[in-house]
Amino acid sequence: MSNLRIVSNNAADRATLTADVTAGSYSVGYLQTDYKTEIYRSTGTSATITALWTTGELVRCVALPFTNFTENATLRVRGYTNAGDASPAFDTTAVDCCPYSSAAAFGWDIVTPGVANFAYGGAVYAAVWFEGGTVKKLVIDIADAGNASGYVEAGRLVAGDYYELLQNPNYGAQLGFADLSEHKRSDAGDLVTDNRTRSKTLSFSLEGMPEADRAAIMRLLRVGGLATPLYVSVFPDGSDYDLTQDYQIYGKLSQGSNVALQHFANYASALTIDE
Numbered sequence: 001m002s003n004l005r006i007v008s009n010n011a012a013d014r015a016t017l018t019a020d021v022t023a024g025s026y027s028v029g030y031l032q033t034d035y036k037t038e039i040y041r042s043t044g045t046s047a048t049i050t051a052l053w054t055t056g057e058l059v060r061c062v063a064l065p066f067t068n069f070t071e072n073a074t075l076r077v078r079g080y081t082n083a084g085d086a087s088p089a090f091d092t093t094a095v096d097c098c099p100y101s102s103a104a105a106f107g108w109d110i111v112t113p114g115v116a117n118f119a120y121g122g123a124v125y126a127a128v129w130f131e132g133g134t135v136k137k138l139v140i141d142i143a144d145a146g147n148a149s150g151y152v153e154a155g156r157l158v159a160g161d162y163y164e165l166l167q168n169p170n171y172g173a174q175l176g177f178a179d180l181s182e183h184k185r186s187d188a189g190d191l192v193t194d195n196r197t198r199s200k201t202l203s204f205s206l207e208g209m210p211e212a213d214r215a216a217i218m219r220l221l222r223v224g225g226l227a228t229p230l231y232v233s234v235f236p237d238g239s240d241y242d243l244t245q246d247y248q249i250y251g252k253l254s255q256g257s258n259v260a261l262q263h264f265a266n267y268a269s270a271l272t273i274d275e
Helices: 030-033 209-225 241-246
Strands: 005-007 014-021 044-068 075-080 124-143 158-160 176-177 182-186 191-192 198-210 230-231 248-253 259-263 266-272
Touching: 005 044, 005 158, 014 030, 030 044, 030 198, 044 075, 044 248, 075 259, 124 248, 198 209, 198 248, 209 266, 230 266
Parallel strands: none
Antiparallel strands: 005 230, 014 044, 044 124, 044 158, 075 124, 176 198, 182 191, 198 266, 230 248, 248 266, 259 266
C-alpha cells in the first residue's frame, strides 16, 4: 500500500478547460472554483473534459473531489506532450475511480449523492494515480452508465504532481465532520435542531519524518499557507475502498503548524485540514 499523498499545486487551475457536453449553465469553468456547489454537469452519464496548457505541466494524479458518481464510475486519463500530438504520452485506460463497496455503506441509498447534498456530507471523491509525465494537453473521460441521476456532475478538478510521504502519519489519524447545526430547547421542553451544513475534517500527526518529508511539509506551510487548497489521500490505492473513500479530503489547513526537531535528522508536525 502506498503512503499518504498530497497534491498542493493544482495545475488544473492554470489550464484552459473545455467539455464535450454541458447541461445548461453548469459550465466546466466551475471545476476551477473553490465553491463545491458551483458544479459542472453533463447532459448524460459520460463526459470528456480537456485541459490545455501553454507550458508543460507534470501530471501524475487526477481527482474530482465532489461528485455524484456511483461505485462503478470510471476515469480514463490521456496526456499529450504537445497539444497537437496524435498519440498520447500516457493513457491510463478506463479505471475505477471511486469503487466504494455500496451506496448503503455511506447512506447514499437514502440521500443520493449530488450537489443538493454536497453541503451535508453527500459528495463522492473520485481519483486516479498514475506514472504520468509532463504534458500540455490532458483528456479526461468520465463514464458512469448506471448513474440514476442521468448525468455526472463535479464541483472541482485537481490535476498535477503529488508528494508521497516516506514516513506515514502516526496511528490515530482523526476523521470527522464539523456540524454547524444547533440545538434549542423549546418552551415545551422539546429539543429542536436547526439543521445546518456539515463538512469533513482530517487531522494527523507526523513523527520521525526524514529530511525529505520535513522539506515537503515546510514548503507546504511556507508557500501554501492557509489560503492554498490541498488534496490529501491517506490510503491512495488501498484495497479497502470504503476506507480510501473516507480518508481523503480536499480542503485547507485550519491553522498554522510547527515543525519540531525531535532528534538528529528526525522531525515532527501535525496538520488539520478542513474540507
